[in-house]
Structure formats: C-alpha cells, structure tokens
Amino acid sequence: MKKKLLFVIPSLDAGGAEKSLINLLIQFDFQKYEVDLFLFKNSGLFLNSLPKEVKIISHQDCSVDFQLGILKSCLRYLSKFDFRLLKARIQFFLANRFIANKAVSEQKSWKYICKSIPTLDTKYDCAISYLEKSSLYFVVDKVNASNKIGWIHTNYATSGMKPEFDAPYFNNLNHIVTISEACVASLVHFFPRMERKISQIENIVSPKIIQDLAQLENDFKFDIQGVNILTVARLSTEKGIDLAVETCTILVKNNPTIKWFVIGDGPDRYNLEQQIKVNKLENNFFLFGLKANPYPYIKAATIYVQPSRYEGKSIAVDEAKILKKPIIVTNFSTAKDQIESGENGIITEMNPNALANSILQLIENRELMDKFSLNLGHEKLDNEDQIYKLYDLIDATK
Template sequence: MMRKKILFSYYSMDIGGSTTSLLSLMNNLNPEKYDMYLILYRNTGALLPYIPKHVTVLKPAVKEKNVWQNIKKMCRILFSSTLYKGLFYQIKHKEKKYPVTLFSEMQAKYLSRKINMKFDVAIGGMEGWSDKYIAYRVDADIKMAWFHSLFSKISETPKLERDWIERITYIVNISKACEYDFLNCLPQYSEKCIIIKNMLSQQLVSERADEIIQDKEYEEWKKYKGFKVITVARLDPAKALYRVIKCAIILKEKKYDFKWMIIGDGGEKETLQQMVIENNLEQHVLLVGAKMNPYPFMKESKVFCLTSHYEGTPVTVKESMMLGVIPVVTRYKSVTDQIDNRRTGIVVENEDTTVADALCELYNCEELQNEIRNQLINMIFDEKATIHCVDEILKNK
C-alpha cells in the first residue's frame, strides 16, 4: 500500500496556540502511513526546532528574487484582478476601508512559489495566507482549510472570500460555535463544512512544561509564594487585556497578596504598560513579553485567566487544564465545549470586571481551588478523534 502525501502550510513557527496544535497534529499522525511535508511562508519562528523529524520542511514559499523580478512581481499585483476586486468593493461601499483579507490573497497568489509536487491532501493550518496558499498554489486531491477563530471576526467581507473557498474541499471549523458563525456568513458552503477539534498533545505540553529554562523572571515567579495568575495571549484589542488592569486594581484594593503575569507581545504593549504605571501596579502586573516556552511559567501558576471579548476555541485554555492550572475565562461561544463551569474551571460573563469576582472567590476559598484542580489532574484528554477524522478523510479519498 502506497504511503499518502500530506502537505501542511503555515505562515511561520511563531509561538501561539494554533502553532502548538499544528505540531501536535504532525506528531500524532502515523509516519508509517503518511509522508508529511511542511511549507512555511518564511522558515522562521521560535518553534522551528519542535517540528517532528519525520516531517520534511520545504524551502520557504516566499519568492526571494532580484530587483528586476521584484518589479515584475509588483506589476503582476498592480494589474491583478484581486487588487481591482478590492478597489471596486471600496468604491461601492464608500464607508469601508480596502478589504484586508485581499492582502493575504495577493500574498498567496503573487508572492508565493508553486510547489512542483502532487499531494493526496493539503492542509492549511490557519486562516489567511496558509489556507489561501493551498487554494491557489498547491496541487492536491483534497484541500482542507482550517479556521481557528470566528469567521465573522477574521473577515469583514465574506463575499470576497468566495473565490478561494470554491477551490477548497473542506472548511474545517474547530467547534460547533465556529461552524455556526461561518455558515451565518456563507451558508452556501454548508456541504464543505466539517468540525475537527484542535489537536493538542498532552505529552508535548507536559514535556515542555518540565523543560529546564534559564530565565530570571521564571526563577522569581517560581519563588513567589502568593496568589499567581497568568495570562498567555497576543497583546491585541480582541484579548481585552485592559480588563487585567481593572481587575488588578480591585484585588490590590482588597490588599490581596497576588501577582498577575502577562506573557505575550503585540500592539497593545505600550498602552498596557502605561496603565500599569498610572495605577501603581508595577509590583502586581508583570508584562514580560513573549517567551519561547511559556509552559513552565503556566505550571507554576494557580490560575490561568482569559479576558477576551471573543474567542474561537482557545488552545491556551486546554493547555492550562492539562497542567492542572485553573482556567478563569470570560464567556465565549464555545466555552461549554471546553469548561464545565465550577467543576473544571470558572466561566464569568463577558464584562470588564467579572473576572475579579472569580479570582476573589478562589483567593478566599482554598477548598474550591483544590476541588477544581483535582478534577483537572484526573481529566483524560483523548485526541484520537482528531486523528481519526483526518485518517477517514484520507481513507475515503
């Protein structure tokens, strides 16, 4: 029986939940059944060393050419139908900006090289370039585009997405809530939709959490004996991290012995730092930037907190649960798929200071802490369903 060829496309191996999910999927597919390949737009990112050895990493998709070839490339974009599709949309909807989604389409169609290989299946690991690249530049019998977030939040112009979606075999959403949101935008593609939950290897998470790291901030975090709350997230508006400051003010006013660490980088960093200083929270809220391995920090924490306005099915919540760290999250559409409220975590209403109430309760009730932590420690995270879905798709090819 011939081994089938799978291509994964992904932008870069930067730290993030979807990257961890991709690594887990590549680690758990049987290398005796499949020849696996990975193409990145750029072969960069802190998690490059974690790519499994049985996966062949191809040359990057971005075409690094000389000046003349770059001029030709820009001319192709200037005279492309994609560019004018966006301009016509902007003229028709005068109040709208140029559709951001078309930039990743141009990047996939005109700035990325085609692979001279045929694959049984090509999997776009994330919305944006990864999915559009397999639509336009890859020859495969089956093409699977993966959405890790709510489609309505990542595309303000669903009608302009139809061209590349027509070229895709399956639209993979990671939860029922995400699929419902997608079909609310583009109901005509219901037959393409399937649900495959995010793959996450408990073994991989545990191994990385036990790695020895040389980091002064980690040593200080480990030594601190107070109430430790951690948030691992991009510092962007969707994560609503200003809520951390508002909640920290409440905890400080109650004179609680706590520290709240935020791991991550992004455009909101300066604003958050300024809020920390203005509210004299330097001893309580720690903005430490991105960490190559955040898991040891998570493992040393009592609570993992997510304050987002909205989420798809956040991988970091599952990671915290695997490490026995209590998740406290604002309500998002798929939250009941992940957390059994007050049993395996705490879910609060999606408002600015509701997280503070849950943290106060946990701070004052060690019994509740222990009950939830014991549930998490005894949970079994079975990822076989995800592998089975991919196997079945390939089997029925």
C-alpha cells in the same frame, strides 16, 4: 507508496494554531504519509519543535522583493521594469494602510501579494491550509493537489472576515475543518450550502507531553506566599490583555500581593507597557514575552485566567486544564465548549469589574479552587485520537 501531503501556515511564531500544528505533526504517521510544510516566513518559536520527518519549503526568491518596505520594493521593481508587480505592491500597501479591519485587509491584500508568488511545482495528494485567510487562499490558488482541506481556527462570526470574499475559495475546497461545535455552527450559519463539507477536529493536546514538560525547571520562581495569576496569550486586542491590566488595577486595591504574569508577545506590547505604567502596576503586572515551554509557569501559578474577547478554542485553556489549574475565562462565544462554570472553572462577564470579582471569589474560597482541580483530574483530556478524523479526510476520494 506514501501519500504526499502539504501543510501551509504563515510561520511557526507562537500562537494557538501554530502550537496545534506542532502537536498534530508530533503524532503524525510518517510511515504512511510524506509531509512538506510551506511557510510564508521561515521563522518562529516552534521551528525547532518540528519532527525531523517534515520538510520545510518556503517562498522562492521572486517574492523577496515584495516583502521589502514599500519604497525599497517599488525601487526594485522599477529597476527591473516590472510594472505589474510595482502596481501590485502599491495596491498591497494601500490595502494594508487604509483598511482598518485587519482581517478584511488580509483578505483584500491576497489578490495583490499572490501575484508575486509562483504556483508550486510539486503535485500533492492532499494540501492542508492550517490557518484561515492567506494560507487557505494559497492552497486554492497556488497548489496542485487532488484533495484540498481548509482549517478555520476561529469563530467565523467574530473573525471580522467577509464571507463574500471567502465563499469562492471555500467552494474550491474538498473539506473545511474547524475546532469546536460553536465554530462549526458559525461556519454553517455563514455558508449553509457548504454544510456537508464542514467538520470538527479538535486541537490536539497530549497530557503526557504537557505533564512531562511541566516538570522541567523554568527561569523564574513565583512567590509561593503570594497570589500568582497567569495568562498565556498573544498580545493583541482579541486576547483582552488590556482588560487584564484594568482588572489587576482593581485587584491590587484589595490584595497588594497579587501578581499577574502574561506569557506571549504581539503588536500590542508597547501600548500594554504604557497602560501598566499609567496604572502604576510595574510591581504587579508583568509581560514575560515568549516562552518555548510555558508549562512550568502554568503548573506553579495560583490561578489561570483567559481574558479573551473571542477565541476559536483556546489551546492554553486546555493545557491549564491538563495541569489541573483553577481557571477563569471571560464569556467569549466558545467558552462553554471548554468550561462548565462552577464545576471545572468560572466563566465571567467580559469586563474588568466582573473579572476582578470572580478572581477575588476564587482566591478567597480554597474549597472552590480544590473542587475545580479535583474535577479536572477526572476529565478525559487526552484527544490524540482526533488525528484519525484528519486521516479520514486526507484519504477520502472526491
């Protein structure tokens, strides 16, 4: 008999964890496992990429009112005389409005929003939260499963989360998974008593799939005579796109042919658009928005740059490595897990001047670019065997 599994993630919007989940499920053994996927929001760029064997389940109708705007939501609960959820909705609003730290806000908000979410009826052999915070809390509080696994896709030290909030939830997991050695060390530092249940499973990337998709046509052609820099990232503070704009301002003073393209979307789009205008970079810095297939763009780019302030482990960098692009990354805490500076890319300091200098160094040194590409061609970048580590955790008995 197949084991019944549940994966939980907020949505399938474009993001590293979301793409990682799709890559994992594409490789999954559906002869051995029956897989449900719970989404808080049944939407996202990767929704159509799910294998047909995966059954999507989402919020029941009783939580719809909670997701409305504050005024509409409160009026609905008042009309139903549901003062318990009315109070929870107001508390949820206040927690999100007056707590500046978004990670802490999501943590504290859970105790309010969870009141609108029923416990799932189905009994699972294993439930897997594929993202930290709400997904993980949902698995602990709302899912009946013999085995519970929580995935942390970030370096806990730079996540902004409060360990004292997470500790009781982590205690209720059978296994905690994270994506790199640095992320393992960070979790062990904050939760030393849980070291035995913490393990590493890398984000799965498939070189064959990426290389095949990179051959497809895209809707934009780079100027092959110019310098085309590419970044794939969410438009949010941690990804450092504002640093990229400042860096581009420096670069165009030295080389006006430089153009920098960003694939991705997010909450900082408006601020970045204004920053581009202020710096008069409308002809040099472009926000491309989301692309279901970013690989032809990566393949065509001159250089791939990841200007992040922090990363768990960047899937986009791994994908650029597979396509043998010269890569520059900022010195975020896990950068050395992916790049050996001077051998297969450059790790530079996290400021516009240092980043600009590294980019100019690479542009002016064709031999160095060729060296990076050649060395990347010799690396073993196929890690699809990582899925067997997950199978071991799923099949582990208590």
